[in-house]
Amino acid sequence: MNKMRLRFAPSPTGALHIGGLRTALYNFLLAKKHGGTFILRIEDTDQQRYVPGAEQYIIESLQWFGLTPEEGPGFGGSYGPYRQSERRATYQQYARQLIDNGKAYYAFDTPEELDAARQANPAFRYDASIRQDMKNSLSLPADAVQARLSGGEPYVIRLKVPANEQVVIQDLIRGEVTFDTSELDDKVLMKADGLPTYHLANIVDDYLMEVSHVIRGEEWLSSTAHHVLLYRAFGWEGRMPQFAHLPLILKPAPESFLHKDNTPALARRLAEEFTKKNPGIAAAFLEKAEPFILQVLQDKANIAANLKEKEKDEPQKALLKAFLKDSLFGKLSKRDGDRLGFPVFPLSWQGESADDAFVGFREYGFLPEAAINFLALLGWSPGTDQELFSMDELAEAFSIEKIGKSGARFDIDKARWFNQQYIMKADTAYLADKVRPFINAHGHQPGDAFLHQFVELMRERATTLAEFWENGYYFFEPPKAYDEKNARKRWDPSRSGLFGQLATTLDGLEPFNADAIKASVEGFIQDSGLKFGEVLPLLRIGLAGTMQGPAVFEMMELLGRETSVGRLKQAFLLFDAWAAQV
């Protein structure tokens, strides 16, 4: 058997979403497992939707996750170019071939005409039953066609889909899927701008690049019949790749992200989006929209049922319901992350407009291997109880047969759990490296030794890299606030002098390390007759401002003598002042 060749073929229309990344991962894993080749191909045939920077974003994302292509733009390979915009002539040539052998035809219908036809009849389909009535090289006399062509009239090339044939697809995940060609339209192969559509380009490239397996999202399943027809039209059916259509990643279950405290905010946000999207709607209706949304969201268990269209719904309400249904259910979209406060992109993205900005897994504080592990298990299962996998282990265990068939809901809590697992077991220097940017972002440049100790102290208490800072900022700067309630409860002003002595003792302690501090504090407790619980929490609050955090003695060691003693003295003064206020 020939070498396995798999491609990831994204379109540079914006940030690459996590579903696309999983597709890339599965392609990569299969290639790795079988010693095959992982190819990156940029499908930039849509000039309208092209977004500058998107290609670079895609490549950076793949690399951050360790999914480096062996072939692709900038990666070498002997099947290039790997950017479809650079392969125009090739597609033209193959399109011409289909015209010549009668498998495709020229069509002159304008976009406006087609729009009108769809308006008039929503079920309109450009197919065998209707193409004689349209303006194309099949319905028009040959000389008229020639005249239009040589006159420079815009045209597209369409696939001539035969009527009443069966197309049977052997999908590696779904098994046999059958389509009747009478249900298929004459897909546009070449657009008026001279660029191919996805359908033509992907078949020509997969053939030319000798792609052996096409693993892609389920949204492509329906058009796979067209693709098979194209392979037939070219006479390439014998070399058709194997198909595997992945289930989609769905939005999280509403029950999982709807809480009492965030529901009103979400309702407002949805109302705003709805307003923005439908500028024509009457203000009076808009006023009622938010309460309605809130009501729907609050009845968590029946959201879907309450969004069902009813005959008596006024058009505006039907519109709102449809909008909510799209916003709350179905496949994961870029808006979801923003709305729900978790990342759905690998890396942060800043588009042209302020609206077009998203936080990535990286910036949210994920370790790439954790994100990979999470993604791998979203839709695929090893069949064992193992949950934690390195990339090598994934490649080893991976198989298409074990990919699930149904859509998987995105679950940020599970993702965070994976991250926590990786944070806990990561190598210190590596972890410190990953944490450093999050500390730097707040204006601190710790040395390696300090950062390493910090990371060791905090790693069991952080589920994201960002939380190292959020929960441990006081190692870098004075506490922003003190847990006043607990301090007041535990501070007895009559012991103020006693605590003052402790601070002084600590100030003279040599060496100033956790063991010595511990011994010293324990001695103090013994001598003073106080209890552990009457001392430690106060030290903790004095040092960190909060009751939470690593062991007090280790905390002091890392903070150092001067900072520790200084903070304690200052805090004791503050506690005294609170006590004096009564």
Next chain:
RNA sequence: GGCCCGUUCGUCUAGGGGUUAGGACGCAGGAUUUUCAUUCCUGAAACACGGGUUCGAUUCCCGUACGGGCUGCCA
């Protein structure tokens, strides 16, 4: 609407004609811990429904319901 795909705890899933239907996240309770976290223990929680086939169906078949995708000169 039409076509296609799917359906095991709230979520990710294992399993498969006879099982106490297993694991993980999350949730609840408990133990350890000066706090938090970690760790450990315990608990609640699922085979969408209706018909077949069968001695027996959650597992196979058919319908229904529900969910999802596609239905562009987008990918």
